[in-house]
Amino acid sequence: MLSLKVTIWAFVGLMGLATAYLAWMNRASEKVATNLPTALAVGVAGALVTLVFGLQPESRKQTFALEYVLEPATGLPFSCAFVPESRRYTDAGGATVFQAWHVAAPILPEIRETFQKGDDSQLEQLYRRVFLKQVLETLRFTFIKSWDADPSRFSLPTGGETTTYAPRQVRLGRSLANGEVVAIFNGDSLLASDFVPKLNLPPNTNLRATIDKRTTTIVASNPFVSLTIHIADRGVARGLGLLREVCRLPNEGSDTFRRPRYEVTITADFNGLRSGHPAMPLYRHWVDVITGELAQFDSSTRWAAFRDEFILSYSRRTQTPLDELMAETIQKAKQAARTQTP
Numbered sequence: 001m002l003s004l005k006v007t008i009w010a011f012v013g014l015m016g017l018a019t020a021y022l023a024w025m026n027r028a029s030e031k032v033a034t035n036l037p038t039a040l041a042v043g044v045a046g047a048l049v050t051l052v053f054g055l056q057p058e059s060r061k062q063t064f065a066l067e068y069v070l071e072p073a074t075g076l077p078f079s080c081a082f083v084p085e086s087r088r089y090t091d092a093g094g095a096t097v098f099q100a101w102h103v104a105a106p107i108l109p110e111i112r113e114t115f116q117k118g119d120d121s122q123l124e125q126l127y128r129r130v131f132l133k134q135v136l137e138t139l140r141f142t143f144i145k146s147w148d149a150d151p152s153r154f155s156l157p158t159g160g161e162t163t164t165y166a167p168r169q170v171r172l173g174r175s176l177a178n179g180e181v182v183a184i185f186n187g188d189s190l191l192a193s194d195f196v197p198k199l200n201l202p203p204n205t206n207l208r209a210t211i212d213k214r215t216t217t218i219v220a221s222n223p224f225v226s227l228t229i230h231i232a233d234r235g236v237a238r239g240l241g242l243l244r245e246v247c248r249l250p251n252e253g254s255d256t257f258r259r260p261r262y263e264v265t266i267t268a269d270f271n272g273l274r275s276g277h278p279a280m281p282l283y284r285h286w287v288d289v290i291t292g293e294l295a296q297f298d299s300s301t302r303w304a305a306f307r308d309e310f311i312l313s314y315s316r317r318t319q320t321p322l323d324e325l326m327a328e329t330i331q332k333a334k335q336a337a338r339t340q341t342p
Helices: 002-025 030-054 084-090 105-117 120-142 178-184 242-246 280-297 299-314 321-340
Strands: 058-067 152-155 161-164 174-177 198-201 206-211 215-221 225-238 258-270
Touching: 058 225, 058 280, 058 299, 084 242, 084 299, 105 120, 120 198, 120 215, 120 225, 120 258, 120 280, 174 178, 178 206, 225 280, 258 280, 280 299
Parallel strands: none
Antiparallel strands: 058 258, 152 161, 174 198, 206 215, 215 225, 225 258
């Protein structure tokens, strides 16, 4: 392929040189002075049309559902005491370093009050803010050293996952301090980070946001790509579904649990006029990394991981977790009684 490209460009160069030589040698000719510019204009126009139609734009789109499972006592994501793996599903950040129970701490009093009032619409808005901060924290952490990051994720048999965020190469870009990010999101101080001081973006990237009662939209655009993250409220469900069976909870009171739900859409529109630019692969990789990191919040993916861990952990057990706990408690009581016996 390389030899073919070299041959084509060499032929074009020779043709250009031959044309220039003949035109110069016959520069006094009226025909040359009249016809050559016309021929060159037609040729350039043809080349331009070929380029425009050959450089096609590219679009990518991914949509996933997001769900939190909130317990009535605290308004925080539910975690079954007998099945620790449940946190992976009930907390949309359970598989990341930015879990919702921690992110929501500054507005926890407001969440509890809203939960007690039964205001589902307000609860949706509050947890959309929580998820928005989880998204921003994920982006800050992923690109902590460079906007050209290369995260690697490994599942370990000793528990959970481990992820490394070493940059492929440290590249100059645009860095937004916490204050600048907060200003873009209508001054919402919850979205500031006490962990990472800045958000790294590709060069000349403009970040803007639109927030209303039902949706939040983030747009990051630069000369190469326009990336949009759209978060839309999809109602608040009640109950625990299959989690009630898994956690061995009674029917009574299970309908007091609430589950705010969202639809997240990630869209990337690449600039067709720069589709062959040497830097374009960097921006495709940037979009791939963001999509991959945010896909960790996908409820379907989280449920599959939780289900697999639960089955693996409990498939060989002969007792339920509750029975095991009761047996352990009785055994400890017997040991304590023997210790106290003179």
